[in-house]
Amino acid sequence: MRFPTRRRVAFYGAAAVLAAALSFVPTPYALIMPGSAVDLRGVVTVLGHTWPSQHFYLTDVTLQTRTTPIMLLAVLLPGTRVLRADEVLSRDETPPQFEGRMRKAMDESQAIAAFVAERAAHLHVPTPKSHVIVYEVLPMSHAHGILEQGDVIRTVAGKAVRSTFDITNVLFKQKPGAIVHVIYTRERVTHAADFPTIALKGKTRLGILLLPEFEPPKLPIPVRYRPFNVSGSSGGLMFALAIYRTLHNEPPLSIDRIAGTGTISYDGTVGPIEGATQKLIAARRAQAQLFFVPRENYAEIARARGITIVAVHSFNDALRALDVEASDRHPKPTRSVSMPRNLGKERLQ
Numbered sequence: 255m256r257f258p259t260r261r262r263v264a265f266y267g268a269a270a271v272l273a274a275a276l277s278f279v280p281t282p283y284a285l286i287m288p289g290s291a292v293d294l295r296g297v298v299t300v301l302g303h304t305w306p307s308q309h310f311y312l313t314d315v316t317l318q319t320r321t322t323p324i325m326l327l328a329v330l331l332p333g334t335r336v337l338r339a340d341e342v343l344s345r346d347e348t349p350p351q352f353e354g355r356m357r358k359a360m361d362e363s364q365a366i367a368a369f370v371a372e373r374a375a376h377l378h379v380p381t382p383k384s385h386v387i388v389y390e391v392l393p394m395s396h397a398h399g400i401l402e403q404g405d406v407i408r409t410v411a412g413k414a415v416r417s418t419f420d421i422t423n424v425l426f427k428q429k430p431g432a433i434v435h436v437i438y439t440r441e442r443v444t445h446a447a448d449f450p451t452i453a454l455k456g457k458t459r460l461g462i463l464l465l466p467e468f469e470p471p472k473l474p475i476p477v478r479y480r481p482f483n484v485s486g487s488s489g490g491l492m493f494a495l496a497i498y499r500t501l502h503n504e505p506p507l508s509i510d511r512i513a514g515t516g517t518i519s520y521d522g523t524v525g526p527i528e529g530a531t532q533k534l535i536a537a538r539r540a541q542a543q544l545f546f547v548p549r550e551n552y553a554e555i556a557r558a559r560g561i562t563i564v565a566v567h568s569f570n571d572a573l574r575a576l577d578v579e580a581s582d583r584h585p586k587p588t589r590s591v592s593m594p595r596n597l598g599k600e601r602l603q
Contacts, residue, residue: 289314291540310496311513312489313533356485362466367493384468395461488527490518513537514546522569526550
């Protein structure tokens with residue numbers, strides 16, 4: 255078909271404008287895609303101890319917070335999911351600020367992982383000081399007019415809060431709209447309030463962004479983390495397992511590639527994460543034989559085949575699962591490795 259000159263120019267001009275819009279105009283959506291499986295052998299060092307023969311993999315997701323219409327076509331790729339950008343970024347938060355918040359979450363997860371692992375190895379590790387502060391109250395939250403930036407959250411629904419993960423673990427048991435009792439301090443004055451939770455990304459939330467403030471634990475055996483290109487809080491479980499198995503490299507396991515995901519709290523609780531499906535894909539790419547997932551996320555990947563999936567609610571659950579693998583290689587009574595009795599009781603007063 256031939257166009258007159260003016261119509262042809264107009265057609266190409268409109269096509270150029272459309273192409274620019276598809277390529278550069280931002281959308282209110284974000285993408286969550288399969289990320290990588292990071293071999294922690296190159297990330298974690300436990301001073302004076304040799305890394306075990308197994309490979310422990312932290313799995314992550316790729317998060318694209320700024321998308322254009324043409325980028326949204328990636329949803330056709332396996333494991334890619336679209337979500338609203340305001341479910342990831344706060345209202346006035348820039349991507350660099352978001353990344354800084356995620357790095358802070360990574361630092362918290364690494365500190366807690368080392369604490370939990372060495373406590374589980376029956377080493378004496380004093381409980382470090384830690385608390386959680388309000389970074390921002392989101393527009394849809396019922397905490398508006400109650401909580402403010404800088405407030406310290408002390409308890410939620412009667413549970414002491416020492417880490418950001420404690421709040422997520424408590425709210426998982428609540429339904430959206432449930433009234434929760436929150437105790438917080440502002441300028442050293444204690445306050446209490448009751449307000450409804452909200453539904454966010456299909457989960458029960460307070461509708462606030464949090465930042466952890468914590469002292470590094472005083473570890474009897476120093477643990478060092480090398481920088482690597484992953485941030486966020488969901489690597490806590492795998493950091494703790496890698497450290498523990500480096501401290502206790504016996505008995506040998508029947509598998510050598512272990513991957514997983516899950517936050518971890520000071521009391522050893524493993525909490526829910528985002529992107530279980532995407533992280534399982536990353537584990538498969540690394541040829542992992544076993545994948546640890548928080549109990550709350552198990553339904554998302556329960557039908558997967560070709561890899562053993564173990565749902566856990568605590569660090570002790572994961573240790574027992576590894577004991578089963580060891581007994582498969584060297585049959586003998588399963589060794590029960592328990593957390594110290596006082597670990598879950600040493601909470602912020």
